[in-house]
Amino acid sequence: MGGLFFVAAVTSLVISAAILWSLFSNGWEFLTEVNWGHVFGSDSWSPRFDEFSIATLLVGSLIVTGIAMLVATPLGLGAAIYLSEYARPGVRTVLKPILEVLAGIPSVVLGVFALIWIAPEVVGRLFGEEHGRGGTMMAAGIGVGILTIPLIASVSEDAMRAVPSSLRQASAGLGARPISTTLRVVLPAAISGVVAAFILATSRALGETMVVFIAGGAADQAQYTNNPLDGSLTMTAAMASLAVGTDQVRGASLAVPSLFFVGIVLFAFTFGLNLIADRFVRRVRQAY
Amino acid sequence: MAFSTIGSSGEAAIHGSVADALRGRRRSDTRGWAFEIGLLASLLICLLILGALILTVVTDGMPVYSDRGWEFLDGGLSSIADRAGISQGIVGSFWIAVCVVVVAIPIGVGSAIYLEEYAPRTKLTSFIELNIRNLAGVPSVVYGLLGLAIFVNTFHGFSGADGIERSTLAAAGVTLAVLVLPIVIITTAEAIRAVPQALREGAYGVGATRWEVIRSQVLPYAAPGIFTGSLLSIARAIGEAAPLIVIGAVTGFFSAGEGLNAQNVTDPSHLSERFVALPSIVTTWAKQPDEEFKVSNAAATIIAMLVFVLLINSIAIVLRNRFEKKRSS
Numbered sequence: 381m382g383g384l385f386f387v388a389a390v391t392s393l394v395i396s397a398a399i400l401w402s403l404f405s406n407g408w409e410f411l412t413e414v415n416w417g418h419v420f421g422s423d424s425w426s427p428r429f430d431e432f433s434i435a436t437l438l439v440g441s442l443i444v445t446g447i448a449m450l451v452a453t454p455l456g457l458g459a460a461i462y463l464s465e466y467a468r469p470g471v472r473t474v475l476k477p478i479l480e481v482l483a484g485i486p487s488v489v490l491g492v493f494a495l496i497w498i499a500p501e502v503v504g505r506l507f508g509e510e511h512g513r514g515g516t517m518m519a520a521g522i523g524v525g526i527l528t529i530p531l532i533a534s535v536s537e538d539a540m541r542a543v544p545s546s547l548r549q550a551s552a553g554l555g556a557r558p559i560s561t562t563l564r565v566v567l568p569a570a571i572s573g574v575v576a577a578f579i580l581a582t583s584r585a586l587g588e589t590m591v592v593f594i595a596g597g598a599a600d601q602a603q604y605t606n607n608p609l610d611g612s613l614t615m616t617a618a619m620a621s622l623a624v625g626t627d628q629v630r631g632a633s634l635a636v637p638s639l640f641f642v643g644i645v646l647f648a649f650t651f652g653l654n655l656i657a658d659r660f661v662r663r664v665r666q667a668y
Numbered sequence: 669m670a671f672s673t674i675g676s677s678g679e680a681a682i683h684g685s686v687a688d689a690l691r692g693r694r695r696s697d698t699r700g701w702a703f704e705i706g707l708l709a710s711l712l713i714c715l716l717i718l719g720a721l722i723l724t725v726v727t728d729g730m731p732v733y734s735d736r737g738w739e740f741l742d743g744g745l746s747s748i749a750d751r752a753g754i755s756q757g758i759v760g761s762f763w764i765a766v767c768v769v770v771v772a773i774p775i776g777v778g779s780a781i782y783l784e785e786y787a788p789r790t791k792l793t794s795f796i797e798l799n800i801r802n803l804a805g806v807p808s809v810v811y812g813l814l815g816l817a818i819f820v821n822t823f824h825g826f827s828g829a830d831g832i833e834r835s836t837l838a839a840a841g842v843t844l845a846v847l848v849l850p851i852v853i854i855t856t857a858e859a860i861r862a863v864p865q866a867l868r869e870g871a872y873g874v875g876a877t878r879w880e881v882i883r884s885q886v887l888p889y890a891a892p893g894i895f896t897g898s899l900l901s902i903a904r905a906i907g908e909a910a911p912l913i914v915i916g917a918v919t920g921f922f923s924a925g926e927g928l929n930a931q932n933v934t935d936p937s938h939l940s941e942r943f944v945a946l947p948s949i950v951t952t953w954a955k956q957p958d959e960e961f962k963v964s965n966a967a968a969t970i971i972a973m974l975v976f977v978l979l980i981n982s983i984a985i986v987l988r989n990r991f992e993k994k995r996s997s
Binding site: 381382384385386387388389390391392393395396398399401402403405406454455456457458459461462463466475478479481482484485486487488489490491492493495496497501526529557558559562580583584586587588589590593594616619620623624639640643646647650651653654655657658 | 700710714720724795800811817846878914955
């Protein structure tokens with residue numbers, strides 16, 4: 381039986397190798413044949429017309445991820461601190477499911493919600509009605525942020541609950557108020573877990589596709605913009621819209637390979653972030 | 669309690685103030701009070717968002733059910749909003765769930781058993797573990813590229829079709845099975861790690877082999893956790909849209925395989941055909957300019973999808989609770 385289980389465990393290595401192989405074997409054509417002037421010198425992402433401005437997609441991803449983290453960090457961390465430090469067990473069992481249900485909501489649902497509710501009701505009211513009529517990077521960013529709240533909350537709550545209660549008791553024994561204990565003792569002790577939560581959420585937001593694809597306000601091409609109230613494409617949304625259009629783009633020779641090129645860039649970013657987060661998570665485990 | 673020696677009158681009041689003092693609470697601590705309110709508010713905002721989401725989906729989607737009811741669930745894709753239905757999407761999502769059960773759960777549980785019970789503490793083992801954690805963080809759209817590059821081409825042998833026809837339901841199902849595999853491994857490994865060492869030692873003590881220990885002690889004890897993890901991974905796979913879009917789920921409309929009856933839904937020949945699933949239908953419709961598609965039909969499909977997902981999640985919780993009750997008795 382052991383041998384059979386070993387084969388199962390090795391499957392994951394095969395999958396990783398297969399991911400790398402499919403990215404690079406298909407992206408290679410793009411890397412070798414593209415006119416790099418159309419990648420770095422262009423100001424629009426429009427694969428059908430051989431415009432591959434990667435800067436447009438990177439800035440799009442950066443803006444959406446930035447907005448998402450601005451939304452998710454305070455809410456997720458606040459929820460985590462409350463559940464870990466303040467909520468009585470009874471209250472916890474009532475409030476915790478809010479985050480669990482939120483974590484179970486599929487991202488397409490958040491995408492539609494961002495398009496038909498967040499855009500008019502939140503973005504439209506805050507920034508002027510003309511920005512709320514359709515998808516924008518702002519609406520998509522808020523949607524992605526909501527999606528990452530449960531991740532931040534659960535990872536940082538785990539980190540804070542792993543802080544030994546003797547530290548809290550010692551702090552209380554010295555006469556510290558709960559707020560001081562929380563901010564000066566528990567949070568610093570759990571900081572690597574909280575940082576890991578933040579990095580993991582950034583990686584998740586960077587890789588989130590459907591919310592931006594549905595509510596990001598751009599179809600299959602985008603002009604360079606750094607205004608969050610414009611519609612644009614992120615790396616992920618660009619991949620999804622290219623894939624949807626594959627029937628039509630068969631003629632444009634580099635459109636399909638460019639899909640894998642963007643995949644390589646996205647994979648490199650998320651892989652780096654995940655490795656860093658992994659380091660931080662392990663530091664928590666070692667400490668206690 | 670320690671304070672119960674204090675005289676009976678006013679005991680409660682002293683009790684309260686001592687308890688407050690021990691918790692570090694002071695009447696004048698407005699900063700602390702504001703902090704706590706702020707923390708609670710962040711949870712309440714999450715609740716509010718959830719409420720707004722459900723309310724929006726229900727108010728936009730329910731009219732479709734009250735007007736058309738069964739016809740919407742039973743119908744097929746159409747370019748006319750009043751005739752469009754989601755039965756093909758239900759078929760697609762059903763078979764994706766089957767693929768997860770058949771492919772991801774056996775492999776995932778097997779590799780978790782290997783990592784927790786058999787694996788020697790070598791560099792290879794920790795590399796496999798690191799690799800699984802990284803796989804869990806790979807964006808779903810990248811799994812779509814894997815499916816497009818490998819599974820689409822592997823499985824087209826089934827139908828012998830070419831071109832876009834190669835994007836089959838089997839390829840999509842296996843891609844999503846691979847996507848949730850790390851989740852199955854991680855949740856199963858956690859459940860196995862929670863099995864008390866004493867159970868294993870007891871079994872070894874009466875002469876059981878390693879496999880007998882796993883089969884008779886470890887797996888039964890870890891079963892609720894494994895089961896919950898498996899169900900959650902099915903729910904995750906049913907809700908995932910990005911890989912389907914990349915692999916080539918139909919984004920227009922097609923007429924094959926309509927109808928919501930047991931015979932059609934469970935017909936395995938769907939695996940070698942082109943496909944849609946509930947989340948890919950939601951995406952396609954949400955991108956339409958027509959409000960009836962974009963708002964009403966998309967929301968109605970979301971209701972169907974959420975019912976599935978929430979049903980699976982609650983089955984997971986109910987079954988886990990029942991298992992746990994059995995164990996404690």
